[in-house]
Amino acid sequence: MQDKYFPDVVGSDGRDFGKAVCIITGASKGFGRCIAKEIALLLKPGSMFFLVARSGDKLRELQAELAATRAGKAGLITRCVVADLGLKDDVDQVIREIREAASDIDINQLLLINNAASLGDVSRFAKSFTDLHEVNAYMSFNVSSALSLTASVLEVFPRRQDLHRCVVNVSSLCALQPFPSWVLYCTGKAARDMMFKVLAEEEPDLRVLSYAPGPLDTDMLLQARTESGDAGLKKSIAALHSQGEVLTCEESCSKLLKVLLEDKYPSGTHLDYHDV
Template identity: 60%
Template sequence: MAKTSGSRFHLGQALCIVTGASRGFGRAVAREMSQLMKPRSVIVLVARTEDDLRSLQKELAESEEGRAGLVAKCVVADLGQTEGVESVVGVSKESFSDDMDHIILVNNAASLGDVSRYAISFTNMAEVDAYLSFNVSSSLCLTASILQAFPQRAGLRRTVINISSLCALQPFSSWVLYCTGKAARDMIFRVLAEEEPDLRVLNYSPGPLDTDMYMVARTRSADPGVRKSFSDMIDQGQVLTCEKSCKKLMKLLLDDKYTSGDHIDIYDV
């Protein structure tokens, strides 16, 4: 990422936690964030897939930032379980030092859910609860736990980012779980922004991204119109790389002009 404003570092000496960091957009966020933090910052990489996390940890350790003192730590955890959330909080607390001046939490981890079915088919409450536990409950509980672990104090900035979607605002046929989860998460962070005026809270919608999730969406969605829409975006060159969208997110964070709690789409930047 190009450096701006004359200084190489813009996010301070930070503790940054990125969920869903092993691949796709979360991996891109971890890479970009690492370039904007001062030496002796710590980035906590969270995901369920250990091999992918370890490869990212190695990449960051061997980067210019890693050689300058950035520390990358891995937490292999299922955030749909209480133990997973607790393990992230524990490693974060161990990683924090008094000279750090910024806490950044990126709630990126999410799953698409079963898009091969329509809403009327979801009669199994346990199935729905499991989806919501990973996609909604975990982000609220992790965020609340991190904010309790690192309460407001003089000289400490706290930033919470929710990776959102157009689906938080618009219904997509056969996407009842994903749309519900994203809408709920947006509201969680809008409420948080109202309750905690010292926080910087952002709901960022990264746009259509070239990821495994996108390929599932265009091939398995039950609604033929949705499948066609995703295929058309590929044909028309509208699908974005994770890196391109991530640079827009970094610009939002560096400019720091958004209203806390806002939902901002990549096309709004």
């Protein structure tokens, strides 16, 4: 973890997230893992992390990495929750563990980052998705679970005058623009953006942000450039990668954390990496 990614955040003006409960879904790899490692640098001792993903081994590796940092040595409490968010019982398990471990903790910040997502089958076009079960399974993991988890977390940590509550939806340009052969992903991201816009309207004390991190050098990008059914899209994504125009997770994460710490964005807005 390099402080160089935070030239105007870490080590300069002393801003941080205070003593917090931080929940990150999809934390085992890629952007979620990077967020966890960098946010750990910005938490006060006694803060609590909930790292949620389907891969228990990768979560435990991350937990060990965090324990070895200055945050871990200063008293950061980390909980790994192995769960498939497409399943109701697993979402209930996540909430149960959060409620049991953190409901009585004395904090001044709640930070929920809805990062878990999947690209879906991008080798096919919209007219091929005739199987309702397949579509529902995708939407359950990528859309329904984000709403159910967010609503449940807000129940565990209700509005309180001295508690700053923030919910982040990791979004995409695909929430705004159609990408041929990406019907599931575009639909899911658009639905999530609107979901969190509504939440921001309903809960004026809550800080809500949909952040599109840009094209990241992750497993998802590899899938996109090798499996996309639309030849033009596949070619353009491959060109981005070959020309070195994709972003590292650290580059994008630094902008997200800068935005969250400055806390000046309109609640409910969609903000792209390139807009910051």
